[in-house]
Amino acid sequence: MKILVPVKRVADPDNANKVKVSDDGTKVTSDGLEWKMNPFDEWSLEAALRLTEDVSKKGMKGDDGKPLDRIGEVVLVSIGPKDAVQTIRQGLAMGAERGILVEAEDSSLDSHVVAQVLAAVAQKENPDIVFLGKQSADGDSNVAGTKLAEMLGWPLVNYATSIRTEPGSDTLTVTRALDGGVQTIEVKMPCVLTSTDRILHPESVKNGVTPEDHKYPESEGGRYASLKGIMAAKKKPLEETTLEALGVTPKRTEEYVKFALPPAREGKATVVESVDELVEKLHSEAKVL
Amino acid sequence: MTDVLVVAEIADGKPQKTTLSAVTFAKQVAEGTSGAYDILAIGEGAASAAEELAKYGARKVLRAEIAGPYYAEAYAPTVAEVAKSGGYGVVAACASAYGKDLMPRVAAKLDAGVASDISGVAIEGGELLYTRPMYAGNVFGTLKLTTPVHVVTVRQSEFEAASEADGASPIEDAPVAPADAEGKIRVVNVETIQSERPDLAAADIVVSGGRGVGSAENFHKVVEPLVDALGAAMGASRAAVDAGYVSPELQIGQTGRVVAPKLYIAIGISGAIQHLAGMKGSKVIVAINKADPTDGTAPIADIADYYLRADLFEAVPKLTEAVRKLKAS
Numbered sequence: 001m002k003i004l005v006p007v008k009r010v011a012d013p014d015n016a017n018k019v020k021v022s023d024d025g026t027k028v029t030s031d032g033l034e035w036k037m038n039p040f041d042e043w044s045l046e047a048a049l050r051l052t053e054d055v056s057k058k059g060m061k062g063d064d065g066k067p068l069d070r071i072g073e074v075v076l077v078s079i080g081p082k083d084a085v086q087t088i089r090q091g092l093a094m095g096a097e098r099g100i101l102v103e104a105e106d107s108s109l110d111s112h113v114v115a116q117v118l119a120a121v122a123q124k125e126n127p128d129i130v131f132l133g134k135q136s137a138d139g140d141s142n143v144a145g146t147k148l149a150e151m152l153g154w155p156l157v158n159y160a161t162s163i164r165t166e167p168g169s170d171t172l173t174v175t176r177a178l179d180g181g182v183q184t185i186e187v188k189m190p191c192v193l194t195s196t197d198r199i200l201h202p203e204s205v206k207n208g209v210t211p212e213d214h215k216y217p218e219s220e221g222g223r224y225a226s227l228k229g230i231m232a233a234k235k236k237p238l239e240e241t242t243l244e245a246l247g248v249t250p251k252r253t254e255e256y257v258k259f260a261l262p263p264a265r266e267g268k269a270t271v272v273e274s275v276d277e278l279v280e281k282l283h284s285e286a287k288v289l
Numbered sequence: 290m291t292d293v294l295v296v297a298e299i300a301d302g303k304p305q306k307t308t309l310s311a312v313t314f315a316k317q318v319a320e321g322t323s324g325a326y327d328i329l330a331i332g333e334g335a336a337s338a339a340e341e342l343a344k345y346g347a348r349k350v351l352r353a354e355i356a357g358p359y360y361a362e363a364y365a366p367t368v369a370e371v372a373k374s375g376g377y378g379v380v381a382a383c384a385s386a387y388g389k390d391l392m393p394r395v396a397a398k399l400d401a402g403v404a405s406d407i408s409g410v411a412i413e414g415g416e417l418l419y420t421r422p423m424y425a426g427n428v429f430g431t432l433k434l435t436t437p438v439h440v441v442t443v444r445q446s447e448f449e450a451a452s453e454a455d456g457a458s459p460i461e462d463a464p465v466a467p468a469d470a471e472g473k474i475r476v477v478n479v480e481t482i483q484s485e486r487p488d489l490a491a492a493d494i495v496v497s498g499g500r501g502v503g504s505a506e507n508f509h510k511v512v513e514p515l516v517d518a519l520g521a522a523m524g525a526s527r528a529a530v531d532a533g534y535v536s537p538e539l540q541i542g543q544t545g546r547v548v549a550p551k552l553y554i555a556i557g558i559s560g561a562i563q564h565l566a567g568m569k570g571s572k573v574i575v576a577i578n579k580a581d582p583t584d585g586t587a588p589i590a591d592i593a594d595y596y597l598r599a600d601l602f603e604a605v606p607k608l609t610e611a612v613r614k615l616k617a618s
């Protein structure tokens with residue numbers, strides 16, 4: 001199985017309240033914040049790694065020196081400036097086999113252009129799955145994956161919470177989150193997927209090779225890169241290309257004319273000392289009880 | 290003049306309240322540009338939903354009955370055909386899981402840009418400017434779409450549900466286009482979680498519990514009585530969901546649902562950025578937390594109106610009792 005995982009670098013989302021807007025309101029600046037792999041992409045990457053590994057052979061190598069625990073291929077693709085290579089390296093250190101950087105200015109991208117580029121890459125790479133994050137933690141658009149599926153004419157399952165498949169099968173059984181429930185879907189590859197945090201649950205991914213009763217550790221994100229992984233990542237293939245080389249004529253659809261910080265909430269919290277005081281305040285001051 | 294097509298969300302033959310937020314948006318655009326708005330009732334039970342949707346002042350209601358459970362590949366071709374043949378400038382739905390799944394597909398078919406999860410719309414010289422929260426609600430962007438057709442999803446908590454208008458809109462049948470990806474995707478099962486409590490997005494009061502609650506049993510014994518005394522909806526932080534205290538549908542935040550009730554009570558929740566993204570718009574925010582509100586460990590103190598510094602296991606039962614008394618008096 002071959003899985004293409006698009007990864008975007010974003011300004012540290014745990015410190016998103018520290019991003020600033022330029023005085024003229026035309027730019028968001030994240031100076032001083034570290035670049036991180038979009039956590040939503042990290043979740044999908046983790047799921048892709050689980051789909052393509054046999055944990056019972058962890059650390060074992062074949063006669064040719066190739067790891068036996070890898071039963072498929074994960075290819076990372078990031079669209080962005082040269083710096084985005086770091087994000088790809090991080091994914092390679094986690095265990096992906098290859099990376100592709102499509103060079104572009106962040107400011108020249110929107111979800112439509114991203115989908116166009118990913119469609120071109122997918123057509124070249126012919127993966128079984130393109131596994132995106134549901135949204136970029138900076139723009140919060142939640143659009144690129146779905147547009148990509150339509151451009152490719154592939155079926156799509158958004159917000160996957162669990163995935164099950166068997167070796168040699170062309171079908172995935174995926175559960176996905178609805179607002180008030182869960183849908184179970186059978187989808188034929190090639191397909192596009194996005195995920196939610198449930199995909200990280202210890203038993204959410206079953207590939208038919210990793211023992212059925214295996215439980216991954218509880219985790220709020222993807223796996224950590226080991227030192228060995230980080231060393232190995234330096235030697236993994238990383239191809240650099242451009243929109244022109246991919247034959248993409250970008251068609252922007254979005255233009256931000258202004259940014260603003262949200263209005264601050266009025267005043268500071270009133271610290272109350274007792275339940276009685278709280279009830280009194282909610283009743284006669286805030287008038288919500 | 291911009292005509293708007295609202296794509297309804299239907300369950301069990303009834304339009305969902307999400308649809309009415311999209312109608313409110315459509316009304317704003319139609320009024321601001323001297324255009325009109327129509328509603329497309331699509332899916333299983335579209336016929337009966339159409340009757341209901343005819344009460345909301347649309348120029349007309351279109352009806353496309355599609356049997357079987359929803360999936361985007363089955364609906365998108367019909368929505369796109371209706372949008373094309375009606376010459377709509379804007380195609381809109383609510384930014385629910387349904388709208389966010391369906392609408393970008395429609396957009397790709399229409400070569401349209403998407404304004405996703407918007408919190409507002411302004412009309413300047415006939416041009417539509419969309420406001421949308423970004424960076425987990427820490428920046429608001431004003432977005433212009435440069436394509437002739439716009440696809441928009443609206444944040445339910447920011448667009449009040451439309452109320453019924455006088456008269457009834459005429460109902461017309463819309464042609465149903467064949468599904469995409471035939472044979473490649475199939476819905477095997479749909480499990481909806483039934484709750485006696487109000488839906489999160491529509492509730493006036495939301496009471497949420499976090500990691501501090503400690504167990505599923507404590508949710509049951511400590512949080513739920515307060516939820517029910519207030520007639521509130523129940524929510525949770527991701528940590529509480531991850532730990533299995535409550536089911537994932539209750540998660541509030543950047544990954545979960547977005548709510549903006551009149552009163553939000555956060556119990557044993559520290560207030561991480563990703564949680565705040567889902568509830569910052571609430572009118573009055575109460576935090577019950579044992580952490581020092583001034584030492585930065587519970588950032589919810591920065592946005593709370595009232596911060597009760599207390600052990601939740603003592604404070605919440607007392608609060609429940611006080612609410613019951615207040616309601617009885």
Ligand SMILES: Cc1cc2nc3c(=O)[nH]c(=O)nc-3n(C[C@H](O)[C@H](O)[C@H](O)COP(=O)(O)OP(=O)(O)OC[C@H]3O[C@@H](n4cnc5c(N)ncnc54)[C@H](O)[C@@H]3O)c2cc1C
Binds near residue numbers: 137500546
């Ligand atoms: C990409 C991404 C998306 C995310 N999406 C979401 C999301 O949608 N929703 C979400 O909620 N989180 C989300 N998170 C996780 C988020 O970052 C936090 O980890 C999470 O919100 C923490 O939950 P919590 O506040 O319940 O737990 P904690 O941060 O552990 O806080 C527990 C609080 O309980 C208090 N407490 C403990 N015991 C008591 C007691 N006896 N009495 C009173 N108070 C007590 C503590 O003082 C503390 O403040 C996301 C994270 C990432 C990276």
Ligand SMILES: Nc1ncnc2c1ncn2[C@@H]1O[C@H](COP(=O)(O)O)[C@@H](O)[C@H]1O
Binds near residue numbers: 077132140141
């Ligand atoms: N610049 C980018 N490079 C690679 N993947 C991206 C990029 N932008 C968006 N994506 C992918 O598209 C998903 C949805 O993005 P968005 O529509 O921007 O919210 C993300 O989670 C990524 O998987």
